[in-house]
């Protein structure tokens with residue numbers, strides 16, 4: 715699993731494709747993209763409350779089934795705000811799935827490896843044969859879970875995420891800038 719910083723950069727890259735897609739307020743819109751790109755890791759929360767943060771992590775909330783359910787709920791929310799259901803649902807599905815894509819390409823040394831990506835169609839776990847992102851070392855207990863994230867190994871992982879996903883964000887911004895120039 716990449717860190718929240720990596721997922722946030724992916725969310726920002728998505729936000730650059732269609733700025734103002736969800737909300738007219740620029741900050742609200744960017745916040746929503748970043749929120750969606752991090753949302754699957756909300757599956758840490760029930761485990762944190764129960765004292766074992768990893769208990770439900772990389773379960774069914776990291777799957778296409780969850781992406782479809784969140785897309786349907788989000789699409790309905792925007793439909794009630796007089797926006798187009800299908801386009802909003804599709805965008806929510808894609809940004810939520812950006813998280814699954816990054817996690818798929820990350821090392822995972824805790825069994826079961828990877829995620830049940832195609833749940834509910836199959837319970838099989840999937841992980842890339844050639845991961846790009848470094849695994850995150852973290853405590854299995856709630857009391858030192860957050861402090862355990864601050865270590866040299868995770869700093870290296872964050873650096874790699876920053877270079878790859880920050881580079882992606884810059885590339886998307888550059889393409890957008892060039893396309894804008896062509897239109898004017």
Ligand SMILES: [Zn+2]
Pocket residue numbers: 715754755776813817
């Ligand atoms: Zn995740």
